[in-house]
Amino acid sequence: MKDLAQFLKVLADEARLEILWLLFNHEELCVCDIMEALEMTQSKTSRHLATLRHAGLVVDRKEAAWSYYSLRPCESEVERNLLKSLRAELGRHPGAARVLQRLQAQMARKGGNGRCVVTPTRAIVRPRTHDRTPLRGTTR
Amino acid sequence: MKDLAQFLKVLADEARLEILWLLFNHEELCVCDIMEALEMTQSKTSRHLATLRHAGLVVDRKEAAWSYYSLRPCESEVERNLLKSLRAELGRHPGAARVLQRLQAQMARKGGNGRCVVTPTRAIVRPRTHDRTPLRGTTR
DNA sequence: GTACAATATGCGCGCATTCGTATATCCGGT
DNA sequence: ACCGGATATACGAATGCGCGCATATTGTAC
Numbered sequence: 001m002k003d004l005a006q007f008l009k010v011l012a013d014e015a016r017l018e019i020l021w022l023l024f025n026h027e028e029l030c031v032c033d034i035m036e037a038l039e040m041t042q043s044k045t046s047r048h049l050a051t052l053r054h055a056g057l058v059v060d061r062k063e064a065a066w067s068y069y070s071l072r073p074c075e076s077e078v079e080r081n082l083l084k085s086l087r088a089e090l091g092r093h094p095g096a097a098r099v100l101q102r103l104q105a106q107m108a109r110k111g112g113n114g115r116c117v118v119t120p121t122r123a124i125v126r127p128r129t130h131d132r133t134p135l136r137g138t139t140r
Numbered sequence: 141m142k143d144l145a146q147f148l149k150v151l152a153d154e155a156r157l158e159i160l161w162l163l164f165n166h167e168e169l170c171v172c173d174i175m176e177a178l179e180m181t182q183s184k185t186s187r188h189l190a191t192l193r194h195a196g197l198v199v200d201r202k203e204a205a206w207s208y209y210s211l212r213p214c215e216s217e218v219e220r221n222l223l224k225s226l227r228a229e230l231g232r233h234p235g236a237a238r239v240l241q242r243l244q245a246q247m248a249r250k251g252g253n254g255r256c257v258v259t260p261t262r263a264i265v266r267p268r269t270h271d272r273t274p275l276r277g278t279t280r
Numbered sequence: 281g282t283a284c285a286a287t288a289t290g291c292g293c294g295c296a297t298t299c300g301t302a303t304a305t306c307c308g309g310t
Numbered sequence: 311a312c313c314g315g316a317t318a319t320a321c322g323a324a325t326g327c328g329c330g331c332a333t334a335t336t337g338t339a340c
Contacts, residue, residue: 170316170317171316171317171318172315172316172317182316182317182318183317183318183319185317186316186317186318186319187318187319189317190318190319202317204316205315205316205317206316206317207316207317207318
């Protein structure tokens with residue numbers, strides 16, 4: 001019961017909903033694209049992504065200096081249903097299309113086909129040193 | 141977008157989820173039954189019911205000294221979907237059946253068939269004097 | 281090595297949320 | 311009118327949460 005409430009708390013934030021909306025519509029995005037499209041601070045973006053990651057909603061993949069985030073396949077039925085409803089609802093929102101367009105524009109401008117600006121010479125897969133839980137705040 | 145987050149915030153609370161679970165399974169309940177079944181303080185129960193009411197999730201009906209609360213038919217598609225998922229999930233919770241049993245036991249013990257203990261001699265429908273939004277805290 | 285870019289996080293502030301206690305309000309019975 | 315029960319709400323304390331700023335960390339290029 002507690003955990004369901006906790007899970008809903010993660011969803012109950014405008015910034016996180018916006019991030020999810022972007023990820024619903026793009027296989028994979030790096031932090032800089034998200035922060036630019038949503039006009040968020042870098043720290044704000046990173047922190048909310050961390051929250052989503054701790055909740056198991058997204059996963060990150062490191063490549064060179066970048067972190068690419070993507071949705072994580074849902075584990076439970078509820079999760080799947082909730083996200084489906086949310087996605088539909090987010091799509092109904094007037095601003096929804098606009099951010100997607102802005103995102104498209106950015107990525108087109110930067111040219112990297114799905115990849116971030118400067119494609120690194122070689123891909124170095126660095127496993128997460130440690131997915132430590134944050135020291136303060138959200139206990140998970 | 142903001143409003144969706146706001147709506148989710150209302151759902152993202154253990155006490156409110158528990159109350160909703162009871163209301164999912166009973167047409168109408170009065171405050172004292174809810175607080176007893178969930179072992180909550182009176183003020184806590186009343187407060188959370190007020191929050192649910194302000195969010196449009198429940199309605200109250202006054203009869204004599206009692207307030208009977210019931211679910212309010214959903215207005216939007218999202219709302220319907222979300223609540224449906226939540227209800228299913230709440231049902232999966234181990235404690236779910238237990239509170240319902242406790243509630244049943246109470247109501248049986250008190251005998252009033254669905255009504256609260258002392259059935260008033262006559263039903264006096266008293267319209268809400270005023271559904272004022274709370275002065276502090278929740279800005280809506 | 282240094283310098284620079286992308287990302288994560290510690291710190292502190294301010295606001296929001298929750299709670300218990302005490303009080304107010306409303307109603308029915310006497 | 312007064313009392314007692316049911317409910318709502320003000321108040322103060324504790325905690326949680328989101329933010330910006332500065333800094334740490336990691337990786338690339340030189």
